[in-house]
Every structure is written in structure tokens, then in C-alpha cells.
Amino acid sequence: MSKTWRPATQLVHGGTHRSQHGETSEAIFLTQGFVYDTAEAAEARFKGETDGYIYARYGSPTNDMFEKRMCMLEGAEEARATASGMAAVSAAILCQVKAGDHIVAARALFGSCRWVVETLAPKYGVECTLVDGRDLANWETAIRPNTKVFFMESPTNPTLEVIDIAGVAKLADQIGAKVVVDNVFATPLFQKPLELGAHIVVYSATKHIDGQGRCLGGVVLSDKKWVDENLQDYFRHTGPAMSPFNAWTLLKGIETLPLRVKQQTESAARIADFLADQNKIAKVIYPGRKDHPQADIVAKQMTGGSTLVCLELKGGKDAAFALQNALEVVKISNNLGDAKSLITHPATTTHKNLTDEARAELGISAGTLRLSAGIEDTDDLLEDFAQALSKVSS
Numbered sequence: 001m002s003k004t005w006r007p008a009t010q011l012v013h014g015g016t017h018r019s020q021h022g023e024t025s026e027a028i029f030l031t032q033g034f035v036y037d038t039a040e041a042a043e044a045r046f047k048g049e050t051d052g053y054i055y056a057r058y059g060s061p062t063n064d065m066f067e068k069r070m071c072m073l074e075g076a077e078e079a080r081a082t083a084s085g086m087a088a089v090s091a092a093i094l095c096q097v098k099a100g101d102h103i104v105a106a107r108a109l110f111g112s113c114r115w116v117v118e119t120l121a122p123k124y125g126v127e128c129t130l131v132d133g134r135d136l137a138n139w140e141t142a143i144r145p146n147t148k149v150f151f152m153e154s155p156t157n158p159t160l161e162v163i164d165i166a167g168v169a170k171l172a173d174q175i176g177a178k179v180v181v182d183n184v185f186a187t188p189l190f191q192k193p194l195e196l197g198a199h200i201v202v203y204s205a206t207k208h209i210d211g212q213g214r215c216l217g218g219v220v221l222s223d224k225k226w227v228d229e230n231l232q233d234y235f236r237h238t239g240p241a242m243s244p245f246n247a248w249t250l251l252k253g254i255e256t257l258p259l260r261v262k263q264q265t266e267s268a269a270r271i272a273d274f275l276a277d278q279n280k281i282a283k284v285i286y287p288g289r290k291d292h293p294q295a296d297i298v299a300k301q302m303t304g305g306s307t308l309v310c311l312e313l314k315g316g317k318d319a320a321f322a323l324q325n326a327l328e329v330v331k332i333s334n335n336l337g338d339a340k341s342l343i344t345h346p347a348t349t350t351h352k353n354l355t356d357e358a359r360a361e362l363g364i365s366a367g368t369l370r371l372s373a374g375i376e377d378t379d380d381l382l383e384d385f386a387q388a389l390s391k392v393s394s
């Protein structure tokens with residue numbers, strides 16, 4: 001397998017392991033276990049003297065193909081596929097901390113990610129400090145002698161804030177801490193956290209990697225040493241393994257990732273520009289636009305805009321609801337990364353559990369909407385927004 005392949009080629013051929021039948025499409029090995037020719041062979045497999053699978057909770061052939069393909073794309077040595085994005089996030093964080101350790105995390109996190117560091121980790125004696133991750137000085141100030149992990153998403157959900165990954169990685173290296181980046185919003189195509197100095201990357205494969213709204217999945221990627229010393233035993237014994245059927249679905253999904261993300265990003269960029277000119281819109285945040293609050297960091301660490309757009313209606317909740325209800329092509333859903341364009345009102349859905357103050361800190365107002373652009377014809381999406389906006393009273 002060539003490491004010099006470009007992403008679109010890696011995503012079609014990377015990690016493929018054909019059976020004796022020479023099938024074109026990857027096979028699904030929907031098996032829990034594996035048989036051994038002899039008792040001696042079983043003993044050798046368990047001792048680690050021979051290569052091969054033991055039990056699907058540890059690893060299995062279809063999952064292995066998915067993991068190898070993701071490693072190639074990400075430039076990682078090792079990966080573990082998990083049943084959901086949250087299984088990936090919680091495994092990546094919890095496998096490397098113990099009571100008495102400290103985590104610093106950006107406060108702008110996907111709701112469940114925030115729960116893991118803010119509520120779950122402290123139950124086990126792991127302290128957590130949440131910071132406004134946009135300013136590097138906040139990360140530095142939060143460091144304590146026992147800080148072991150830095151955790152962030154960039155761009156963030158839903159307001160598409162951007163964090164200087166290389167800057168945080170430099171701080172972490174000074175104190176021997178590890179940086180975990182949830183790279184869902186950037187996709188593996190537009191941002192390479194490991195190249196920027198992060199140590200561990202996690203994805204919800206549920207989003208762009210499946211890309212067609214079918215199954216949940218996640219993946220943790222890092223170097224071999226970190227996986228061997230931290231994730232390996234945690235993964236085997238706590239059991240967040242992905243179903244081989246889902247690994248197969250995701251292998252099929254990932255083949256078309258570059259095509260879909262290209263189309264979604266082009267649509268998102270055009271919709272962002274269109275909305276920015278409308279008088280019923282207070283503001284548009286889009287990482288590909290020059291007026292993004294951190295356009296300099298976007299330029300430094302991302303090679304593409306985003307498939308997501310954050311917009312704020314001047315008319316608050318009433319206007320935001322009216323716009324959503326008037327859209328015909330764009331569907332109302334809290335998911336993202338799908339082939340179908342989806343729009344959500346964070347204050348009443350994904351971020352409803354936060355206090356008003358916490359939402360305000362994140363820039364989420366009653367008029368904020370998050371759009372995930374799908375792969376429909378861009379002109380149909382633009383016409384849909386135009387007709388829907390005309391129904392919003394100003």
C-alpha cells in the first residue's frame with residue numbers, strides 16, 4: 001500500500017484485505033470469534049506469538065480494513081474503531097487518566113463530550129478546567145502540576161470557533177501532557193491534527209465518514225506506543241468495539257468522502273455568502289469567509305472551509321423557527337455530515353441542557369441556527385433559503 005497516494009485514492013483502496021475469493025468490494029466478516037487448527041495454535045495466538053484474530057471485541061477483519069484506511073488518511077500508526085463517536089471520545093480520554101489527574105478542555109464542546117470531562121471524569125477523581133479555547137493564554141493559565149490531557153474540538157459546534165491546535169500542542173509538550181482533538185467538524189480532509197502536533201485524534205464516523213445517515217461509529221487514532229500503553233487494554237476489556245457490519249458500511253461511505261465533502265463545502269460556502277447579504281440575518285460564521293473571527297488561524301491550520309454554516313437571525317427564536325419551518329429541501333434535524341441538508345436550533349435542541357450564561361459564552365443566541373450542507377444541487381438549496389427567508393417576518 002502506497003503512503004504517497006492522495007486521499008481520494010487512499011479512501012478507495014487503503015487497507016483492503018481480500019479473501020481467497022478476490023472480491024472487489026470489501027467483505028463483511030460478521031463473526032464473533034475465530035477457530036484454530038490445533039490447541040497449540042490457540043495457545044500461540046493467545047501468547048501473541050502468531051498474528052491473527054482472537055475475538056471480535058479485540059479486533060476483526062472488516063474493522064481492521066476500516067482502521068487501516070483511516071490510519072492512512074490521518075497519517076496515524078494505529079487506530080481502534082468504536083461503536084459511536086462518544087465511545088471514541090470517552091475511551092481516548094478515560095484510558096489515559098487516573099484519579100488525581102487534571103484535564104484542560106475548551107468549553108465549546110459537543111454536549112456529550114462536555115459531559116464526559118465536566119461531569120463524568122470528576123466522579124472518578126479526575127479534575128477538569130474548562131476554558132475559552134480561542135485564547136492560548138487561557139490554556140496556559142489553566143495548567144496545573146497534574147495536568148495530563150488537553151481536549152478540544154476545532155471548529156466547534158455550533159458556532160464554528162477555531163482553536164490554535166499547534167499552539168496548544170506546544171504547551172502540552174512542555175509539560176508532557178497529551179492533546180486529544182475531536183476533528184469531526186473539520187473532517188479528516190481539511191485538517192490534520194497529528195501534523196499540527198496533537199497526539200490523539202478522534203472522530204464520530206457517524207457524521208461525514210458514513211455521510212449517508214445510516215449507522216453510528218467512531219475511531220481513535222494515534223501512534224503505536226500510545227495505543228499500546230493506554231488504549232489497548234482499555235479497549236479490549238471495556239468493550240466499545242464497532243460492529244463489523246457498521247465497519248463495512250463505513251468503508252463504503254468513506255470511499256465517497258472526498259466527493260461528498262467537496263460538494264457540501266462548495267454549497268456551504270455559497271449559502272454562507274448568500275445569507276451574509278440578507279437583511280434578516282444578523283451574522284454568519286463560516287470558516288471559509290474572510291470575516292471569520294479567527295480567519296488567520298483557519299488559514300494556518302485548515303485546507304478547506306466547512307460543510308457547516310452558523311447563522312443568526314435578527315428576529316430571535318420566532319424568526320429561527322419560522323425559517324426552519326419554511327424550508328422544504330433542508331430538513332430539521334440535529335445530525336450533521338449527512339447527504340441531506342439538515343438544520344438545527346441549538347438553543348432548544350443540542351445545547352438545551354446548558355445554562356443561559358453557558359450558551360451566551362458560546363455565542364449561542366435564541367436566533368442561532370446551524371446548517372449542515374448536504375449533497376443536493378446548490379441552486380436548489382439557495383432557492384430554498386430564499387423562499388424560506390421571504391416567509392420570515394422582519
Ligand SMILES: *Cc1c(COP(=O)(O)O)cnc(C)c1O
Nearest residue numbers: 084085086110182184204206217
Ligand atoms: C456527533 C459528535 C460526537 C458524538 O458522536 P456519536 O457518533 O453521535 O456518538 C462527538 N463529537 C462531535 C464534534 C460530534 O459532532
